[in-house]
Amino acid sequence: MGDANAMRVGLGYDIHRLEPGHGFMLGGVRLACSYGVVAHSDGDVVLHALTDALLGATGAGDIGERFPDKDQRHRGRPSHEFVREVLALPELMPWRVVNLDVNIIAQQPRLDAHKPAMRVFLAELFRLMPARVGVKARSNEGLDAIGAAEAIAAQAVILLEPKR
Numbered sequence: 595m596g597d598a599n600a601m602r603v604g605l606g607y608d609i610h611r612l613e614p615g616h617g618f619m620l621g622g623v624r625l626a627c628s629y630g631v632v633a634h635s636d637g638d639v640v641l642h643a644l645t646d647a648l649l650g651a652t653g654a655g656d657i658g659e660r661f662p663d664k665d666q667r668h669r670g671r672p673s674h675e676f677v678r679e680v681l682a683l684p685e686l687m688p689w690r691v692v693n694l695d696v697n698i699i700a701q702q703p704r705l706d707a708h709k710p711a712m713r714v715f716l717a718e719l720f721r722l723m724p725a726r727v728g729v730k731a732r733s734n735e736g737l738d739a740i741g742a743a744e745a746i747a748a749q750a751v752i753l754l755e756p757k758r
């Protein structure tokens with residue numbers, strides 16, 4: 595039962611605590627604001643969700659298995675390196691990214707002004723036309739930890755097609 599012509603979809607999710615700080619990385623862009631993220635790496639929830647979506651689409655595990663936060667080598671690492679490493683895995687070699695779509699859920703900081711730069715960064719990272727990159731942001735309507743600006747989360751889906 596070969597599925598060489600089938601497409602694959604991958605789903606990713608990540609959440610990190612927010613704390614008072616001087617800015618943090620989101621979608622590969624440095625946000626200047628009065629928050630920081632509590633994280634072992636640079637804590638970029640968008641890139642972590644996208645990393646997991648790539649891994650999930652190819653059955654290649656998850657970010658916790660691939661880049662354990664117990665491992666000192668990952669301390670403070672820029673998260674685009676996780677995406678680049680996963681894109682270079684043998685499991686990913688038969689596949690090309692068709693498009694990706696991201697939801698960012700954050701009460702604070704406000705993200706509208708930053709979405710275009712994230713989209714440009716992600717298009718370059720994944721070598722996609724900007725029209726194939728979706729970056730959406732929403733508040734949590736004041737509800738729960740995200741609504742209290744104690745956390746920030748991201749969801750991602752990625753569609754893969756076989757290289758020919």
Ligand code: MG
Pocket residue numbers: 608609610637638639642
């Ligand atoms: Mg994470």
